[in-house]
Amino acid sequence: MTIKVAVLGAHGRVGQAVVAGVEESDEFTLHASVGRDDALSAIDGADVAVDFTTPDAVMDNLKYCIEHGVHCVVGTTGFDDERYDTVRSWLEKNPEVGVLVAPNFAISAxxxxxxxxxxxxxxxxxxxxxxxxxxxxxxxxxxxVKTAQAIAQARKDAGIDPMPDATKQALDGSRGALVGDVPVHAVRMTGMVAHEEVIFGTQDQSLTIRQDSYGRESFVPGVLTGVRQIADRPGLTIGLESFLDL
Amino acid sequence: MTIKVAVLGAHGRVGQAVVAGVEESDEFTLHASVGRDDALSAIDGADVAVDFTTPDAVMDNLKYCIEHGVHCVVGTTGFDDERYDTVRSWLEKNPEVGVLVAPNFAISAxxxxxxxxxxxxxxxxxxxxxxxxxxxxxxxxxxxVKTAQAIAQARKDAGIDPMPDATKQALDGSRGALVGDVPVHAVRMTGMVAHEEVIFGTQDQSLTIRQDSYGRESFVPGVLTGVRQIADRPGLTIGLESFLDL
Amino acid sequence: MTIKVAVLGAHGRVGQAVVAGVEESDEFTLHASVGRDDALSAIDGADVAVDFTTPDAVMDNLKYCIEHGVHCVVGTTGFDDERYDTVRSWLEKNPEVGVLVAPNFAISAxxxxxxxxxxxxxxxxxxxxxxxxxxxxxxxxxxxVKTAQAIAQARKDAGIDPMPDATKQALDGSRGALVGDVPVHAVRMTGMVAHEEVIFGTQDQSLTIRQDSYGRESFVPGVLTGVRQIADRPGLTIGLESFLDL
Amino acid sequence: MTIKVAVLGAHGRVGQAVVAGVEESDEFTLHASVGRDDALSAIDGADVAVDFTTPDAVMDNLKYCIEHGVHCVVGTTGFDDERYDTVRSWLEKNPEVGVLVAPNFAISAxxxxxxxxxxxxxxxxxxxxxxxxxxxxxxxxxxxVKTAQAIAQARKDAGIDPMPDATKQALDGSRGALVGDVPVHAVRMTGMVAHEEVIFGTQDQSLTIRQDSYGRESFVPGVLTGVRQIADRPGLTIGLESFLDL
Structure with missing residues (x-):
C-alpha cells in the first residue's frame, strides 16, 4: 500500500520538487497539490501532508491537518518555542498524529x-x-553555526582541552569567527551552491566531513524519508536527525 | 590514579611512538618498555599491556598477560579465527581481563x-x-576494502536499489574494482602517506568522508583510547569501533 | 562599441544560455537569435556568430559566416580533420575571418x-x-582522457622516469585505466554534475587541480571569452586554450 | 658529467635532507658538507653551493661563493632589498655567477x-x-599572503569587477582577512603540516588549486631544480618560479 501525500505550497519552487519526488516513487501516491488559493479540504483522506508554504500560512495548515488526523512533514521556516508549544497542545488532543518540523532537509547536511x-x-x-x-x-x-555549536557542546561534554593555537600575529579575520570554541570560515563564490566542510585533527591525521548541495532539490530525499516514517513517530519531532536511525 | 602501561615491542617504530604517547600524558605511567630480549616478567604489575610485536611473539605475550591479569591492547597483525578462539579460551579462565585486538588504530580511519x-x-x-x-x-x-564491504552490507540490509550507472563504453579499469557493489579506486602517489575518501551521492547532493594519515604516529590516539577503556571491557573485543561510544 | 553577436541554435538549451549571457553584458549586443527554421541572412551584419547547433547544420552555417565576413565561435560537436581542412580552405579566401572551434568551453576545465x-x-x-x-x-x-594524454606527453617530453608503483596484488580495476602512463579513475555519482581532479605527487608533497561544473551554463564564460577575442585571431583555432593568454 | 654540490648548513634539519637528495641522484656529486665550524674553503671546486644556514651567516657565504665562481641556491631567510643590492654589487664583478634566492622551495606551493x-x-x-x-x-x-597578493594584482591588471558578495549580516571574522580584495582564511589543525587551497568561481563552475606539504623534505625537489639550472642563469634571481619554464 502506498502512502497518500498532500503537498501544501505545491506551486512554489520547493513544492514542485516535492510533487515530482512523490510522483516518481512507487512508495507514494500524490493525493493533492494544494496551492495558496485552494481549500484545505483537499487534504482530507491523505496520510501525510508536506508543508513548504510561508510562516503566515503554516500554523493554520498544521491545525487543520492535526485535527483531521493527517501526519505532517514541515520545511516551512519561522518556528519558535511559542509555535512549537502551540503545535504540542494541538497534538495532545490528537496523540496519534506525528509532526516533523525540520530547518534543513538536505540529508547530507x-x-x-x-x-x-x-x-x-x-x-x-x-x-x-x-x-x-x-x-x-x-x-x-x-x-x-549549528554544526559548530554541536561540536563545541560535544567537546565540552567530553572535557577536552582547549584547541592548540600558537598564533601570535594574525591578520584580522584570518582565523575565522568563533562559535563556542570552534572557528568557522565562510567563503562566498560565484558558481557554488551550498557546501560545508568540517575538519578535525589529531596526532598525524585529520578527518574531513564534507557536504555539497548542487541544486535546489537536495532536500527531496530528506522530505521523503520523513514522509516514509512519520506515521510511526507520533508527537512533535524537531530536526530530521532523529528519523535517521543511526 | 594513572594507568600503568607496559609496552611490548617498545623498540620498534610503532612501539616507540606508543611509549612517547604514554609518557606525554598525565593519565598514564610507563610501567615497562619491553623489547624482544626482555623477560615478560617486566609486565608484572602493569594495568595494561600494549602489544605491537610480531605474529610469532604475540600469542605468548597474550597468554602471559591474561594469566597475570593484565589487560591487553593489541595492534600486532596475523590474527585469524583460530587465534581469536585461543584467546577466548584463555579469557574464560580469567573473565575479568579485557583484550582489544584491532587491525587499524587510526581513529580517523x-x-x-x-x-x-x-x-x-x-x-x-x-x-x-x-x-x-x-x-x-x-x-x-x-x-x-573493509569500508566498501561495510557500505555494501548496509545497502543490502536496507534493500537499496542497485547503483545507477549508464556507462556503455569504458576504458578497462576506469570504473574501479567492485567490492560487493561498491566501486573502489586506488591511487598511488609519491609524497602521500595514507588517505581514504568515501563519496556518497543522491538527488542534488553528495557527502564525502575523508581521512588523511600524515605520518606513522596516527595510531597513537586510538591506542591510548583503547588503554583508557580496556579495564571496563572484559573479554575479547575485535576492532576499535566498539570502544568509541558513538 | 559593443560586439554584435548572432547566436545559432538559439532555442536549444545551450543556445539559450549564450543568449542570456550576451544580453547580460554591456560588452555585447544580441544581433540575432537564429533557430533551425530561420534564414541565415539574419546573421548579416553581425560581428561574431556563436554556433551551438548540430553536426548536420554547422558546416553550412560556417560557410555562410566565413563568406559574409562574420567571425565564428563554435561549440557544436562532430568535427574531424576533414572538416577542419574544409574550414581552412574557406578561410583561405577570407583570411581576415577568425573561427574558433572548441570541444569544451568550460574555462575551469x-x-x-x-x-x-x-x-x-x-x-x-x-x-x-x-x-x-x-x-x-x-x-x-x-x-x-585529453588531460591524461597531455600529462603523459609532457612527462615523455621531459624524459621523466616511469611512475613508482610497487603494487603486487591488486583487485582488477582498482588502479584505474592507463592513458599513456597516467592512471585515470571514473566515479559515477547521483547528484554530481561534472568534476575532474588531477593529482600530482613528489617528495613530501602533492598538488591537486580540481574543476567542478555545477550546472549547464559553465561554458558561457568561455564562449564569451572567445567572442571577445575572435576578431583579433584570424584563421582557424582549435581549442579555447590558445585564447587564454597564460 | 655530474654537478658538484656543496651544502652549507649541512647538519641542520634542512641541510641534511638536501645532502640526502644530492646523494640519491646520479645527476649530482656531493662535493662538501659544510657545517658552521668548517672552513669555507671546503666549497672550493664546487659547481653550486646550496645555503640553508642563518641570516647571520648567509651573506659571508654568498660573498665567498661569488668571488670563487661558485653558483648559489639559497633558502636561508632574512633577505631584504638592501641585501639583494649587496648581492647584485658582488655579482657585477663576477657576472658569470648565478644566485637564486627563494623564500619557498616547495615546488607544489x-x-x-x-x-x-x-x-x-x-x-x-x-x-x-x-x-x-x-x-x-x-x-x-x-x-x-603572497598568493592572494598575486591574485589581487592579476584582477587589477585585468580590470575585473569587484567580487560579488551580498553578505549583510556576518559574524566577525567569518569572511576572512582581506589581502587586496581577496579573502584569506587560516585553519590551524593538529596533525596537519602545511596546505594551501586557492578557490576560484564563475558561472556554474569552480577551479581549486590545492597544495599539500606532508613533511619537511618538500623543498628538496625545488632545491635540486635550482641546482640543475643555476649555471645557465647568471645574475640574481629571486623566487623559484622563473626557473620553472612554464
Whole structure:
C-alpha cells in the first residue's frame, strides 16, 4: 500500500520538487497539490501532508491537518518555542498524529552535523569551512553555526582541552569567527551552491566531513524519508536527525 | 590514579611512538618498555599491556598477560579465527581481563568506516577512493576494502536499489574494482602517506568522508583510547569501533 | 562599441544560455537569435556568430559566416580533420575571418588541462579522477582522457622516469585505466554534475587541480571569452586554450 | 658529467635532507658538507653551493661563493632589498655567477602561486584557505599572503569587477582577512603540516588549486631544480618560479 501525500505550497519552487519526488516513487501516491488559493479540504483522506508554504500560512495548515488526523512533514521556516508549544497542545488532543518540523532537509547536511558531533571528542582541533553563492545574506550559514555549536557542546561534554593555537600575529579575520570554541570560515563564490566542510585533527591525521548541495532539490530525499516514517513517530519531532536511525 | 602501561615491542617504530604517547600524558605511567630480549616478567604489575610485536611473539605475550591479569591492547597483525578462539579460551579462565585486538588504530580511519556504514542507506551511489605512497604492495588497501564491504552490507540490509550507472563504453579499469557493489579506486602517489575518501551521492547532493594519515604516529590516539577503556571491557573485543561510544 | 553577436541554435538549451549571457553584458549586443527554421541572412551584419547547433547544420552555417565576413565561435560537436581542412580552405579566401572551434568551453576545465600539462614535469606521480552523474555513457570522460594524454606527453617530453608503483596484488580495476602512463579513475555519482581532479605527487608533497561544473551554463564564460577575442585571431583555432593568454 | 654540490648548513634539519637528495641522484656529486665550524674553503671546486644556514651567516657565504665562481641556491631567510643590492654589487664583478634566492622551495606551493595568478582574470570570485599545524605563529602564512597578493594584482591588471558578495549580516571574522580584495582564511589543525587551497568561481563552475606539504623534505625537489639550472642563469634571481619554464 502506498502512502497518500498532500503537498501544501505545491506551486512554489520547493513544492514542485516535492510533487515530482512523490510522483516518481512507487512508495507514494500524490493525493493533492494544494496551492495558496485552494481549500484545505483537499487534504482530507491523505496520510501525510508536506508543508513548504510561508510562516503566515503554516500554523493554520498544521491545525487543520492535526485535527483531521493527517501526519505532517514541515520545511516551512519561522518556528519558535511559542509555535512549537502551540503545535504540542494541538497534538495532545490528537496523540496519534506525528509532526516533523525540520530547518534543513538536505540529508547530507544533516548527516554532516550528526557525524561531526559524534567525532568531536576524539580530536584536538576542529574547524568549519562553508561555501555558498555570493547572494547569500548571512555569514556563516545557519547550518554551519549549528554544526559548530554541536561540536563545541560535544567537546565540552567530553572535557577536552582547549584547541592548540600558537598564533601570535594574525591578520584580522584570518582565523575565522568563533562559535563556542570552534572557528568557522565562510567563503562566498560565484558558481557554488551550498557546501560545508568540517575538519578535525589529531596526532598525524585529520578527518574531513564534507557536504555539497548542487541544486535546489537536495532536500527531496530528506522530505521523503520523513514522509516514509512519520506515521510511526507520533508527537512533535524537531530536526530530521532523529528519523535517521543511526 | 594513572594507568600503568607496559609496552611490548617498545623498540620498534610503532612501539616507540606508543611509549612517547604514554609518557606525554598525565593519565598514564610507563610501567615497562619491553623489547624482544626482555623477560615478560617486566609486565608484572602493569594495568595494561600494549602489544605491537610480531605474529610469532604475540600469542605468548597474550597468554602471559591474561594469566597475570593484565589487560591487553593489541595492534600486532596475523590474527585469524583460530587465534581469536585461543584467546577466548584463555579469557574464560580469567573473565575479568579485557583484550582489544584491532587491525587499524587510526581513529580517523575507524570513524570513516563507521560513518560510511551509517550513511550508506541514505544514498543511491557510493564509491571509495584511497590514496597511498607508491611502495604499498596491495591495492586497494585493506581499510578501503573493509569500508566498501561495510557500505555494501548496509545497502543490502536496507534493500537499496542497485547503483545507477549508464556507462556503455569504458576504458578497462576506469570504473574501479567492485567490492560487493561498491566501486573502489586506488591511487598511488609519491609524497602521500595514507588517505581514504568515501563519496556518497543522491538527488542534488553528495557527502564525502575523508581521512588523511600524515605520518606513522596516527595510531597513537586510538591506542591510548583503547588503554583508557580496556579495564571496563572484559573479554575479547575485535576492532576499535566498539570502544568509541558513538 | 559593443560586439554584435548572432547566436545559432538559439532555442536549444545551450543556445539559450549564450543568449542570456550576451544580453547580460554591456560588452555585447544580441544581433540575432537564429533557430533551425530561420534564414541565415539574419546573421548579416553581425560581428561574431556563436554556433551551438548540430553536426548536420554547422558546416553550412560556417560557410555562410566565413563568406559574409562574420567571425565564428563554435561549440557544436562532430568535427574531424576533414572538416577542419574544409574550414581552412574557406578561410583561405577570407583570411581576415577568425573561427574558433572548441570541444569544451568550460574555462575551469580548460585551465585544469593547461595547468596539468605545465605541472607534469615536476612530479614523479600523476593520476586523474573524474566524477560525473550516472547517466553518462562513456568512462572516463573525453576531457579526462585529453588531460591524461597531455600529462603523459609532457612527462615523455621531459624524459621523466616511469611512475613508482610497487603494487603486487591488486583487485582488477582498482588502479584505474592507463592513458599513456597516467592512471585515470571514473566515479559515477547521483547528484554530481561534472568534476575532474588531477593529482600530482613528489617528495613530501602533492598538488591537486580540481574543476567542478555545477550546472549547464559553465561554458558561457568561455564562449564569451572567445567572442571577445575572435576578431583579433584570424584563421582557424582549435581549442579555447590558445585564447587564454597564460 | 655530474654537478658538484656543496651544502652549507649541512647538519641542520634542512641541510641534511638536501645532502640526502644530492646523494640519491646520479645527476649530482656531493662535493662538501659544510657545517658552521668548517672552513669555507671546503666549497672550493664546487659547481653550486646550496645555503640553508642563518641570516647571520648567509651573506659571508654568498660573498665567498661569488668571488670563487661558485653558483648559489639559497633558502636561508632574512633577505631584504638592501641585501639583494649587496648581492647584485658582488655579482657585477663576477657576472658569470648565478644566485637564486627563494623564500619557498616547495615546488607544489610555487606552482600553486603561479597558476593562481594566471587563472585569476577568468573568475569573478577568488579566496584562499590555508591549513597549518597549530604551532605556527603567524596567520595567514606568508605563502598564502603572497598568493592572494598575486591574485589581487592579476584582477587589477585585468580590470575585473569587484567580487560579488551580498553578505549583510556576518559574524566577525567569518569572511576572512582581506589581502587586496581577496579573502584569506587560516585553519590551524593538529596533525596537519602545511596546505594551501586557492578557490576560484564563475558561472556554474569552480577551479581549486590545492597544495599539500606532508613533511619537511618538500623543498628538496625545488632545491635540486635550482641546482640543475643555476649555471645557465647568471645574475640574481629571486623566487623559484622563473626557473620553472612554464
Amino acid at each position: 544533516v548527516l554532516t552535523m550528526v557525524f561531526a558531533a559524534q567525532a568531536a571528542k576524539f580530536f584536538e582541533s576542529a574547524e568549519v569551512v562553508e561555501f555558498h553563492h555570493p547572494n547569500k545574506l548571512d555569514a556563516p550559514s545557519g547550518t554551519a | 575507524v570513524l570513516t568506516m563507521v560513518f560510511a556504514a551509517q550513511a550508506a542507506k541514505f544514498f543511491e551511489s557510493a564509491e571509495v577512493v584511497e590514496f597511498h605512497h607508491p611502495n604499498k604492495l596491495d591495492a586497494p588497501s585493506g581499510t578501503a | 580548460v585551465l585544469t588541462m593547461v595547468f596539468a600539462a605545465q605541472a607534469a614535469k615536476f612530479f614523479e606521480s600523476a593520476e586523474v579522477v573524474e566524477f560525473h552523474h550516472p547517466n553518462k555513457l562513456d568512462a572516463p570522460s573525453g576531457t579526462a | 610555487v606552482l600553486t602561486m603561479v597558476f593562481a595568478a594566471q587563472a585569476a582574470k577568468f573568475f569573478e570570485s577568488a579566496e584562499v584557505v590555508e591549513f597549518h599545524h597549530p604551532n605556527k605563529l603567524d596567520a595567514p602564512s606568508g605563502t598564502a
